[in-house]
Amino acid sequence: MSRIELRKDAVALVTGGARGIGRSVALAFARAGADVVVADLHDSDGEALAEEIAGLGRQALFVHADVSDAAGVTAMLAAIDRRFGRLDYACNNAGIEGAQGPTAECSLENFDRVIGVNLRGLFLCMRGQIPRLIAGGGGAIVNMASVAGLVGFAGLPAYCASKGGVVQLTRTAALEYAEQNIRVNAVCPGAIRTEMIDRITGTDPETVRQFELLHPMGRMGTSEEVAGTTVWLCSEGAAFITGQALAVDGGMVAR
Numbered sequence: 001m002s003r004i005e006l007r008k009d010a011v012a013l014v015t016g017g018a019r020g021i022g023r024s025v026a027l028a029f030a031r032a033g034a035d036v037v038v039a040d041l042h043d044s045d046g047e048a049l050a051e052e053i054a055g056l057g058r059q060a061l062f063v064h065a066d067v068s069d070a071a072g073v074t075a076m077l078a079a080i081d082r083r084f085g086r087l088d089y090a091c092n093n094a095g096i097e098g099a100q101g102p103t104a105e106c107s108l109e110n111f112d113r114v115i116g117v118n119l120r121g122l123f124l125c126m127r128g129q130i131p132r133l134i135a136g137g138g139g140a141i142v143n144m145a146s147v148a149g150l151v152g153f154a155g156l157p158a159y160c161a162s163k164g165g166v167v168q169l170t171r172t173a174a175l176e177y178a179e180q181n182i183r184v185n186a187v188c189p190g191a192i193r194t195e196m197i198d199r200i201t202g203t204d205p206e207t208v209r210q211f212e213l214l215h216p217m218g219r220m221g222t223s224e225e226v227a228g229t230t231v232w233l234c235s236e237g238a239a240f241i242t243g244q245a246l247a248v249d250g251g252m253v254a255r
């Protein structure tokens with residue numbers, strides 16, 4: 001495979017970057033030659049990842065941030081300004097699944113929490129990132145949606161609503177900032193083997209197999225597969241792609 005081409009000395013931000021898919025995205029950005037900012041609630045994992053990235057020869061910064069908190073997002077972006085003075089790419093990945101259960105049993109608290117992190121939090125991040133990308137002459141944003149933003153999943157009403165909203169925020173910002181050389185795309189993973197999917201399946205082998213069989217490829221995806229697509233969407237290879245919601249799902253939504 002030819003090397004992914006990012007801007008020289010680019011700075012990439014990954015929210016929810018300490019664990020799971022975000023961790024793989026952060027490492028993939030570093031391997032592609034970017035300096036990386038990891039934002040998350042988990043300080044020890046985030047700090048350890050920043051050290052690992054430094055070991056790859058790139059600069060890294062961990063910032064403690066809750067994306068659902070407007071002041072926290074402002075502080076996160078200010079920390080990037082102070083340390084790097086630029087932002088080229090952002091992967092808005094922080095997300096939670098919330099409680100499982102049908103719509104009539106979804107508590108208002110659960111609905112508000114999931115929307116607050118996955119949709120409102122992602123909006124707060126994009127709103128702060130866009131002016132910085134414009135100041136640097138453009139860049140790319142990849143929002144972590146889900147196949148649950150493309151089709152319904154029984155038992156996850158708030159999650160599906162939040163991810164559908166992420167797809168629409170993505171399309172809207174893509175239209176608004178295309179002329180300013182900012183590309184905005186969403187990645188829509190199928191089931192990816194992370195702590196989140198372990199929580200959803202309870203790691204019960206029967207349930208895990210059912211999840212695997214949702215994908216025509218007969219397996220779940222890996223964080224690295226999602227990371228590869230994410231960093232490629234930021235690269236020169238994807239220079240004419242914006243406003244897309246790209247499923248990385250082993251064929252699930254092609255059915």
Ligand SMILES: NC(=O)c1ccc[n+]([C@@H]2O[C@H](COP(=O)([O-])OP(=O)(O)OC[C@H]3O[C@@H](n4cnc5c(N)ncnc54)[C@H](O)[C@@H]3O)[C@@H](O)[C@H]2O)c1
Nearest residue numbers: 016019020021066067093094095146189191192194195196
């Ligand atoms: N795993 C899957 O099957 C799957 C499928 C489709 C989409 N996704 C999406 O991918 C993203 C990452 O999922 P994952 O499986 O790696 O989850 P995960 O739970 O394994 O990791 C999520 C990370 O986000 C961080 N985070 C959570 N809330 C945050 C907040 N308010 N502020 C900052 N950081 C926060 C967590 O601390 C953690 O490090 C999520 O948006 C998720 O909805 C996951």
